[in-house]
Amino acid sequence: MATKQDIEREKVNLAEPFIEREKDTEVKSSSDNGDLGMVFLSTFVAVCGSFEFGSCMGYSSPAQFGIMEDLNLSYSKYSVFGSIVTIGAMIGAITSGRIADFAGRKGNMKMSSIVCIVGWFAIYIASSDLLLDFGRFLTGFGIGNLSYVVPVYIAEITPKNLRGALATTNQLFITVGIAVAYLIGAFVSWRTLALTGIVPSLVMLIGLFFIPESPRWLAMVGRQKEFEAELRSLRGAGADISQEQTEIQDSIEMLRQIPEVRILDLFNRRNNRYVTIGVGLMVFQQFIGINGIIYYAGQIFVSAGVSPNVGGILYSSLQVVLTAFGATLMDKAGRKLLFLISVSGMLLGNLLIGISFILKEHHLAFDIAPTLAFVGVMVYIGSFSVGVGPVPWVIMSEIFPINVKGTAGSLVTLVNWFGSWVVSYSFFYLFTWSSWGVFFLYAAVCVMAILFTIALVPETKGRTLEEIQASIDN
Missing domain, CATH: 1.20.1250.20 (MFS general substrate transporter like domains)
Incomplete structure (x- = not known):
């Protein structure tokens, strides 16, 4: 047995x-x-x-x-x-x-x-x-x-x-x-x-x-x-x-x-910290702006003066390579460290894109602005692929006790897709409000994600499920 x-x-x-x-x-x-x-x-x-x-x-x-x-x-x-x-x-x-x-x-x-x-x-x-x-x-x-x-x-x-x-x-x-x-x-x-x-x-x-x-x-x-x-x-x-x-x-x-766990049971004293970590990671994964940039990358490249076809092919190919590379690092570098490095890269990418649109809006550095936008998108997408994309899903599989995983999974998946909808729907409105401000807004979310991860997210590499859950409870 x-x-x-x-x-x-x-x-x-x-x-x-x-x-x-x-x-x-x-x-x-x-x-x-x-x-x-x-x-x-x-x-x-x-x-x-x-x-x-x-x-x-x-x-x-x-x-x-x-x-x-x-x-x-x-x-x-x-x-x-x-x-x-x-x-x-x-x-x-x-x-x-x-x-x-x-x-x-x-x-x-x-x-x-x-x-x-x-x-x-x-x-x-x-x-x-x-x-x-x-x-x-x-x-x-x-x-x-x-x-x-x-x-x-x-x-x-x-x-x-x-x-x-x-x-x-x-x-x-x-x-x-x-x-x-x-x-x-x-x-x-x-x-x-x-x-x-x-x-x-x-x-x-x-x-x-x-x-x-x-x-x-x-x-x-x-x-x-x-x-x-x-x-x-x-x-x-x-x-x-x-x-x-x-x-x-x-x-x-x-x-x-x-016993079957209901959705309200996730928010009791025993489970609320698990839920905070799980939902928090998914909120940051989406509100960093990934789906807005993926869905409308063509418009970003055009606005920055870069060919959308060339830019799209290059960054999506980069995403494939770095996703595979990130999988090899998951059990070596650790989930938390990989996530922090990834978010930091996305912070840099957002800043580069935002600066490029500031330069364009003020008719400055015409030769540099398109390059900054292109490099910014590449850094942003590449960084997401290495860590912020896969790591939250891996951590979710490790932190929830076995009797709440099914219900917690439905909640976290719903939060993830809801965040995706909010970001993809709001991107053009934010972009119209300020072509550079939207990226600095996403950069601010990156900073909050870094602080959240340092303060609350445990390192789960090399631990049993019981050790992980005990570290969260303490």
């Missing part, structure tokens, strides 16, 4: 939008993992949803000027289009857990891919802002679900010693999707770009017919024969699955004995 500690390490991934980074660094032989071909295929199909996520997030910037010209949209109406994706995503995030528990992980991914396909097609045929916004809302709902179910599915099918590595492919493929959207958007119309957004969802939809359902979900709903068959298909016909099978069943049984 598995120990209580073993079961807790396993069961955190059953129905929550956060992935616990694997603490066990013991290297197992290939025979322990069995045949990994199906695991890799299943992961590839799942991260097509992550690619779809990135395609959707990256679409609005390269498509902006074409849509505004063809449909005669004002900046205000385009702000609605750019930000309504987050409204759909918030609803998707709220419902994703229940859909995944009712219809299964594959069922959720199938539904999400179909909704995304319909949404992209609505954008493609749109002749008015009403249908355009409706399509954008649908794609938002789809990726809101995918943002939950893809990492959960990957965690539930992956052997222990590969879980951390394969879990990082979710964030990596999001950045790849953004980069591809910028690259293709530089050469095709906004309608054609919308059609390319259908591709990852279509690949996922077809691929789901060839991969297994999550064995953990099958065990959770009592489908014992299918549970054993799908676990064996993931581990290989000759693999010994008896120990893993027993551990999964034990973890399911212990989960059923834990």
Whole structure:
């Protein structure tokens, strides 16, 4: 029988939008993992949803000027289009857990891919802002679900010693999707770009017919024969699955004995510091301005006198490289230190962009201003990719006690998407108010994030979950 500690390490991934980074660094032989071909295929199909996520997030910037010209949209109406994706995503995030528990992980991914396909097609045929916004809302709902179910599915099918590595492919493929959207958007119309957004969802939809359902979900709903068959298909016909099978069943049984936690329970004296750290990190992650800059990077480059196509391709490619690099540093530099370095880089990036627009507004240093804006965006995006992007999600998987993780996950995901909506919707209004002031405002948020992290956020590297939670309680 598995120990209580073993079961807790396993069961955190059953129905929550956060992935616990694997603490066990013991290297197992290939025979322990069995045949990994199906695991890799299943992961590839799942991260097509992550690619779809990135395609959707990256679409609005390269498509902006074409849509505004063809449909005669004002900046205000385009702000609605750019930000309504987050409204759909918030609803998707709220419902994703229940859909995944009712219809299964594959069922959720199938539904999400179909909704995304319909949404992209609505954008493609749109002749008015009403249908355009409706399509954008649908794609938002789809990726809101995918943002939950893809990492959960990957965690539930992956052997222990590969879980951390394969879990990082979710964030990596999001950045790849953004980069591809910028690259293709530089050469095709906004309608054609919308059609390319259908591709990852279509690949996922077809691929789901060839991969297994999550064995953990099958065990959770009592489908014992299918549970054993799908676990064996993931581990290989000759693999010994008896120990893993027993551990999964034990973890399911212990989960059923834990009382359900309501949303109000998160704010009692016992849990409020966990919630403060978790929600605080997500608030700062968004209100530093990342989605405003990503959604409207084209306008920033144009206003600064830099080609939006060249700038978009370069910075989205940089994002892919540095996201992969940041994953290698997570367990070496530590979460807290990496986050602080990342926020400091974003502070510098915001200051450089703001200074460039001050120079432009006062007709000074015409040769220097565009360079400052370009360098500022690169420093900003690169810094975000290394730490502020991935670190809050990793810390979330570590600080919450096991009995509140599911409820806390829904709250934190909702806060994240709500912050994304506020920033993406307000960016143009702030930019109109002051082309340089908006970036100094984001820089001020960076300073607050640094102070918050130093004062409240624990370093979680190399600690057990019990040690992390004890350090927060003290």
